[in-house]
Amino acid sequence: DTGVSQNPRHKITKRGQNVTFRCDPISEHNRLYWYRQTLGQGPEFLTYFQNEAQLEKSRLLSDRFSAERPKGSFSTLEIQRTEQGDSAMYLCASSSPPRLAGGRVRETQYFGPGTRLLVL
């Protein structure tokens, strides 16, 4: 399977614990995105990497959240001191660099299956 993979698929933790999720993007993709999705909502942007550089972070990403992509391949998202409000699906997506064709920019993201987090 050459798609985006995420591990674990499900995580149940107690409030105050730390959790770490992993994302393995499509191998030739140099861009990697993390999103959070709650029930009945669309994905909300958290952060994005181009290769190993973290280029943008949403203000949704509090200081309890940290993401890394040390070698420009897989990425990890860590949540420290989890709170019940952190319960959500955490989605990873990857893409290749935007293409410019005929004056139009196009970037296509491919999503992983997500990690569903439940904080008790």
Place this chain on the structure above:
Amino acid sequence: QKEVEQDPGPLSVPEGAIVSLNCTYSNSAFQYFMWYRQYSRKGPELLMYTYSSGNKEDGRFTAQVDKSSKYISLFIRDSQPSDSATYLCASYTGNQFYFGTGTSLTVIP
């Protein structure tokens, strides 16, 4: 105001019906629009993309953009029970993707 607004539904139609899913957007800089399908407890799957200047057809699916009214539509012809999912519209500018809340669709056999 969110960058992309979408009626959450739910929408329920009989098999074979034509389905119309709609979004509005607020940012005139948006040029590139996408529709994703998301089955329950799965990640979104890209269905179609289109630019602000035209329509695009792919099998039973047609995506339209009306730039003047900032309106995005997805039409599904001959809807099937397997089309039952949440449909997300999205747009892209400046290295960021913006998603609607999704419309839940059920196609009844």
